[in-house]
Amino acid sequence: MTHGTTAGTTTVYQVTGMTCGHCESAVGSELSALDGVTSVKAEASAGRVTVVSEGPLDDEAVRAAVDEAGYELVGRA
Numbered sequence: 001m002t003h004g005t006t007a008g009t010t011t012v013y014q015v016t017g018m019t020c021g022h023c024e025s026a027v028g029s030e031l032s033a034l035d036g037v038t039s040v041k042a043e044a045s046a047g048r049v050t051v052v053s054e055g056p057l058d059d060e061a062v063r064a065a066v067d068e069a070g071y072e073l074v075g076r077a
Contacts, residue, residue: 008052014074018044030065
C-alpha cells in the first residue's frame with residue numbers, strides 16, 4: 001500500500017551497444033514493459049539507462065529485457 005505520492009525507486013544501469021535514438025527507444029520499450037516500471041530514460045551517448053519504478057527491480061529481469069532489445073547490461077552505474 002502506498003501513502004500519498006511517492007517518487008519511486010530510481011536505478012541507473014550501464015548498457016553497452018546503444019549508438020542512436022533507435023537504440024534508446026528499443027531499450028526503453030523493453031524496460032517499460034517490466035512490471036512496476038513508470039519511466040525509462042536511455043542515453044546512448046553515456047551508455048546509461050535510468051529506470052524509475054514503483055519498487056526495486058530484479059536485476060536479472062532488467063538484464064533479460066536489455067538482452068531482448070539486443071544490447072548488453074553491464075550492471076548498475
